[in-house]
Amino acid sequence: MSLLIKGGTVVTAEESYRADVYCADGTIQAIGENLEAPAGAEVVDAGEALVIPGGIDPHTHMELPFMGTVTADDFMSGPSAGLSGGTTMIIDFVIPSPEQSLLEAYDTWMANAAKAPSDYSFHVAITWWSDQVREEMGVLTRERGVNSFKHFMAYKGAIMLDDEILLNSFDRCQELGAMATVHAENGEMIFHLQNKLLAMGITGPEGHVQSRPPEVEGEATQRVITVAGVANAPLYVVHCSCKQSLAAIAQARANGQAVYGEALAQHLVIDESTHYLPDITMASAHVMSPPFRTKEHRDALWGGLQSGTLQTTASDHCAFCAPQKALGKDNFTLMPNGCGGIEDRMSILWDQGVKTGLLTPNDFVRVTSTATAKIFNIHPRKGAVSVGADADLAVWDPNASRKVSVKTHHSNMDFNLYEGMTLTGLARATISQGKQVWDGKDLKVEKGVGRYIPRPTYSSVFDRVKTYRALNAPRRVERAQAAE
Amino acid sequence: MSLLIKGGTVTTAEESYRADVYCADGLIQAIGENLEVPAGAETVDAGGALVMPGGIDPHTHMEIPFMGGRAGDDFFTGPAAGLSGGTTMIIDFVIPASDERPLDAYHVWRSRSEKAPADYSFHVAITSWSDQVSEDMETLTRDHGVNSFKHFMAYKNDIMLDGENLMHSFRRCRDLGAVATVHCEDGNMIWLMQQELLAAGITGPEGHPQSRPPEVEGEATNRAIRIAQLLNTPIYIVHVTCREALQEIVRARMEGQRVYGECLAQHLVIDDSVYYDPDPVKARAYVMSPPFRPKDHLRELWRGLQSGNLQTTATDHCAFCNVDKEKGKDDFSKIPNGTSGVEDRMSVLWDQGVETGKLTPNEFVRVTSTNAAQIFNIYPRKGAIRVGADADITVWDPKATRILSAKTHLQKNDFNIYEGMEVTGVARSTVSQGNLVWQDGDLRAEPGAGRYIERATFGPMFDAAGRAREQRPWRRVDRSEAAE
Numbered sequence: 001m002s003l004l005i006k007g008g009t010v011v012t013a014e015e016s017y018r019a020d021v022y023c024a025d026g027t028i029q030a031i032g033e034n035l036e037a038p039a040g041a042e043v044v045d046a047g048e049a050l051v052i053p054g055g056i057d058p059h060t061h062m063e064l065p066f067m068g069t070v071t072a073d074d075f076m077s078g079p080s081a082g083l084s085g086g087t088t089m090i091i092d093f094v095i096p097s098p099e100q101s102l103l104e105a106y107d108t109w110m111a112n113a114a115k116a117p118s119d120y121s122f123h124v125a126i127t128w129w130s131d132q133v134r135e136e137m138g139v140l141t142r143e144r145g146v147n148s149f150k151h152f153m154a155y156k157g158a159i160m161l162d163d164e165i166l167l168n169s170f171d172r173c174q175e176l177g178a179m180a181t182v183h184a185e186n187g188e189m190i191f192h193l194q195n196k197l198l199a200m201g202i203t204g205p206e207g208h209v210q211s212r213p214p215e216v217e218g219e220a221t222q223r224v225i226t227v228a229g230v231a232n233a234p235l236y237v238v239h240c241s242c243k244q245s246l247a248a249i250a251q252a253r254a255n256g257q258a259v260y261g262e263a264l265a266q267h268l269v270i271d272e273s274t275h276y277l278p279d280i281t282m283a284s285a286h287v288m289s290p291p292f293r294t295k296e297h298r299d300a301l302w303g304g305l306q307s308g309t310l311q312t313t314a315s316d317h318c319a320f321c322a323p324q325k326a327l328g329k330d331n332f333t334l335m336p337n338g339c340g341g342i343e344d345r346m347s348i349l350w351d352q353g354v355k356t357g358l359l360t361p362n363d364f365v366r367v368t369s370t371a372t373a374k375i376f377n378i379h380p381r382k383g384a385v386s387v388g389a390d391a392d393l394a395v396w397d398p399n400a401s402r403k404v405s406v407k408t409h410h411s412n413m414d415f416n417l418y419e420g421m422t423l424t425g426l427a428r429a430t431i432s433q434g435k436q437v438w439d440g441k442d443l444k445v446e447k448g449v450g451r452y453i454p455r456p457t458y459s460s461v462f463d464r465v466k467t468y469r470a471l472n473a474p475r476r477v478e479r480a481q482a483a484e
Numbered sequence: 485m486s487l488l489i490k491g492g493t494v495t496t497a498e499e500s501y502r503a504d505v506y507c508a509d510g511l512i513q514a515i516g517e518n519l520e521v522p523a524g525a526e527t528v529d530a531g532g533a534l535v536m537p538g539g540i541d542p543h544t545h546m547e548i549p550f551m552g553g554r555a556g557d558d559f560f561t562g563p564a565a566g567l568s569g570g571t572t573m574i575i576d577f578v579i580p581a582s583d584e585r586p587l588d589a590y591h592v593w594r595s596r597s598e599k600a601p602a603d604y605s606f607h608v609a610i611t612s613w614s615d616q617v618s619e620d621m622e623t624l625t626r627d628h629g630v631n632s633f634k635h636f637m638a639y640k641n642d643i644m645l646d647g648e649n650l651m652h653s654f655r656r657c658r659d660l661g662a663v664a665t666v667h668c669e670d671g672n673m674i675w676l677m678q679q680e681l682l683a684a685g686i687t688g689p690e691g692h693p694q695s696r697p698p699e700v701e702g703e704a705t706n707r708a709i710r711i712a713q714l715l716n717t718p719i720y721i722v723h724v725t726c727r728e729a730l731q732e733i734v735r736a737r738m739e740g741q742r743v744y745g746e747c748l749a750q751h752l753v754i755d756d757s758v759y760y761d762p763d764p765v766k767a768r769a770y771v772m773s774p775p776f777r778p779k780d781h782l783r784e785l786w787r788g789l790q791s792g793n794l795q796t797t798a799t800d801h802c803a804f805c806n807v808d809k810e811k812g813k814d815d816f817s818k819i820p821n822g823t824s825g826v827e828d829r830m831s832v833l834w835d836q837g838v839e840t841g842k843l844t845p846n847e848f849v850r851v852t853s854t855n856a857a858q859i860f861n862i863y864p865r866k867g868a869i870r871v872g873a874d875a876d877i878t879v880w881d882p883k884a885t886r887i888l889s890a891k892t893h894l895q896k897n898d899f900n901i902y903e904g905m906e907v908t909g910v911a912r913s914t915v916s917q918g919n920l921v922w923q924d925g926d927l928r929a930e931p932g933a934g935r936y937i938e939r940a941t942f943g944p945m946f947d948a949a950g951r952a953r954e955q956r957p958w959r960r961v962d963r964s965e966a967a968e
Contacts, residue, residue: 014498015864016944246738253791254734256842300738307737308792357952358740360944380499460500460846468841 001025003434004037008046008395010385011361012053013370021051023391023434031387044429044436046395052365053383054088054392054430055346056372059238059262059314062092063112066336067327072319072412075116078342080445081410082118082317083438085343086394086427089119089382089453090317091372093150098128098159102136106144116450118432119392121378123181125150126169127159134172141176145454147377148179148236153220154289156187163227170231174465177458179375180228181236184220184245185212185290194333205283207332209275209291217290218244225252225259232469234258234461236375239316241267241290243300250309258461260375261310263301265345266417267293268313269352284325285415287332288316288339302358311371313349315341321414340413344404346394348418350425354398361398377459391434394427402426410443485509487918488521492530492879495845496537496869497854505535507875507918515871528913528920530879536849537867538572538876538914539830540856543722543746543798546576547596550820556803556896557824559597559604564929565827565895567602567922570911572876573866573937574801574826575856577634578608582643586610587620590628600934602916603876605862607665609634610653611643618656625660629938631861632663632720637704638696638773640671650711658717658949661942663744663859665720668704668729669696669774678817689767690759691816693775701774702728709736709743716953718742718945720859723800725751725774727784734793742945744859745794747785749829750901752797753836755779768809769899771819772800786842795855797833799825803897824897828888830878832902834909838882845882861943875918884910894927
C-alpha cells in the first residue's frame, strides 16, 4: 500500500516548497521533486494545491453521554466528517462522573472509540479528588499514554472544581510531566446569574449568553493562571473566547509563565446576536459555553492567533441536536451545551484568516495542527510533513470554494453553525495513515482503522519548568534552640 | 572533504533526538543513528553534547570606519571569534554616509568582507532619501540578495531619518518585499538632553545613559511601529532594551501587526551602574546605544524572549577600543558607541537563560539562530539541522564552563564587557560549510572561506501583508456635479 502525492507545494508551519510526497506503510517515506512512484502506487494529483499536515482538532466530544442518550456524532461519524474537512486526528475527552474511577471511565471511552476511522487520543478530565484519583493519574500517564488532564471551573453542582482541588491536581500534573488544561468560566457567578435571569422570567436561550458574560471567563482565566503559577504547572486554557481572557493569557506569557491558549473556529466568526434570534430552534442550536461574543472580542482573538498568544484552534465538536436542545426550551440552564464544527474548522480558518491577510499559509498550518502536536507532545509524528512522520496529510486547495450547509455536511448534526457561508479553501484530498480517505467528493473511511495515539509526558516546556523548580526549591532555615 | 558528528543529541528549535550528522560538500547529507560513512571521513565526537544549528548573529558592525580609525575587529577576526563561540554566520550592515549612494557603499563593504572566514550577509542602511536611493534599493534587492533595510531614528544631523523619509523608505521596503529594520531612539530628544547635560557640566560617560532614558526608546519604537502599521509592512526593531519599547511591540503584536523584536545578549545581563564607575576607561568601554538599563528592565527582556514577543538575539558587535573611546573623554557625546560580544553571546544566553530555567534548549536554538534565519528568509538553508541545509553546526557542551575575559578572548578588543563571568555552556566544536573550524580551543578559520549569502525578498510574512492590503482598497465616490 503506497501513495504518491504529486505536483503540490508542501506547506508546513515553517516553510513552503515544491515537492512530491511519497507515503508507504502509513508513514512518509520520501519528500522531493519529481519522485518516481513504484509500480502499483496510488497517485494523488496535488497540482496548484498545498500539501499540509492533516488538521488536529484538540478539543472534541464524540459520543458524549447525556441523560441516557449520546450526541449525534459517534467516534465513526464525527472523525469521518473531520476527514472530509482535512482533519486527520482528534483529541477527545474522557469525562468520569464524580466518584467514578478514572481508569474505568478511560476504558469506557476507549471502547467507544474503537470504531474510529482515523487516529485519536484522549485528555482525561479530573472531576473530583481523592487519593485514588491521584494514584490513577499516575497510572494513566505511565501506562496509558495520557499527558493532559482537563479541569472544569464551570458547571457548579456537577463537575466544577474548587481552587483546592485545582491546586492538588495541578501539583500532580507538574509532578507527572502532564499538561493541565482548563475550561475557565466562574461557575459561582454563572449560577448566580442563571437564578437571577430565571427569576426575571428570562427562560429562553438568550438567558444563556447573559448568564456567562466575558468577565465570568476573564475572572476564571486570571485565577487559574495564578493557581497554575503557584503550582509551577504549565497550563493550557481551552476555548478562549473573549478579550478579558486573552489579556490574562497575554499578561502571564509576557511574565514568562508557560500558558497556552486555544480558540474555537466558531468564536472567531459567529456573533453574540445569534443567542437572541427569535426562532427558538436556531437560538438553541447556538447554545455552547463559553457563548458567542461581539466583534471586538473576535478581533482580539484573531490578534491572539496572529501574535502567537493563542496557539491552537479547535471545534469543541459536540453534536447535540434539536430534540436534545428542546429539553431546555422552558429553562435555558437545562439546555445541553454544544455545537458541531469539526468538518468546517479548517475552511473557516483559511477563508476568514488566510484569505483576509490575517494569517500566512504557514501560520494556518501552525494553528490548525503543528502547535497542537507540539503542546501535546506528539510532534513530529503528527503535525509535520517530514520523512518518518505519520502520513496524515491534507491536499489543500487554496482557491476552490464550497457552500456550507446542513444538507451537504457529513456530520450527523441537524444544524450547521455556518449555514450558507461560501468558504474558500478546502480539502481536495485527505490522507490518513498513508491511505486516501477523501477525494473531494467521497469518503472512503473504514471503521476501526484509527489508532489510539499514546502521548509521552514531559514535553519540551518541562525542560525549563524542571530547572526553574530545582532552582526555586522551598527553603528551610535551620535554627539552633536557644539555650535554657 | 566529509565529516561525521557522532554520538550527540540533535537539538533544533523544534525537537531534540539522538542522531549522528554526516556532512559533505558543505551540506548536511544524512542524519540518523549509526550512519555508515565513507572511509576517510573526519569524525567529531559529540558525546554528551548537543548538535545545534550554528548561531546567527543578525546585528554586527565589523571593520566599521570611525574618525579615521577602525573598529578593532575586521571581517576576519570578528567572525573568527564568533566561530569560537558557536556563531557561524553574521548579518552585518552597509552604512552609507548621508551623501553616499547605497549601491556604492554596498560594494565598499563587500570588498571589506572578502576576507571573512564564515558566511555572512548585509542589511543596507537608508541614511537619506532621493530617487537615486529608491532606485538603488530595487537594484540591491533584485541583483544583490538584500532583503532588509536599516533605518536610524537616532544620530541627529548625521544619519537620522525624519518621519517623511521613514515613510518613503518603509513604503519602498513593502513594495520590494524587504523587511524594514529600525534603530528606535528619538534623535531630537537625545540631542536636547545632551545639550542640557553638557551645559550642566556632566561631560563624562555617565551623561550617556542620562541623555537616552527609556522613554526616548519607547517613543521612537511606537512611532516606527505606527508608521509600519499605516503602510502595512513588516517591521523588525533592533536592540530592544527596555520595558517601554517592549510594551509597544507587545501591543502591536496583539493587534495582529507583523512586528519583530531583537535583543542583545549584553542588555539581558548588564545594568546601567557600569556608567557610574569611577574609572573613566571602564565606564567609557560600556558606551553603546541604547545604553544599559536599570535591573528591572533586564527581567522584562527575558520575559520578552520567553513569550516570543522578542524573537532574536544579537550582539551589535562593534569593537571600539580605548584608543577610539578616548576621543570622547571630555564630551560623552563624542565617545564612539559600541561594545563587543560576538564570541560570548551564545554562552551568555545558555548560562543565564537555559541554566536558570528561563529557556528550554529548543528555545535557545530558536532565539540564537532559527528565528533570525526565518525572519531574514534564509531558512532552512541556515538555522536548521536537516538534510540539504548548509553544514553550519555547533557541537554544544551544556556542562562545560569557561571564564570570559579580555585576556583570553579572540575578538580584537581590549575590553570584555563580561570580564570575569564564569559561564556554563560552551561550543566544543564548530563546523562551518562542513569544515571543522573550531575544536576545543583550536581555531582553524581560513580568511576568505566565507561566502556572501543572498537573501530572497518576499519572505512568508509578506503573504499575509499583501492580502491584508487588498482588504482595504482606496474608496472613491463618483459624484455628478450639481446641475447649474
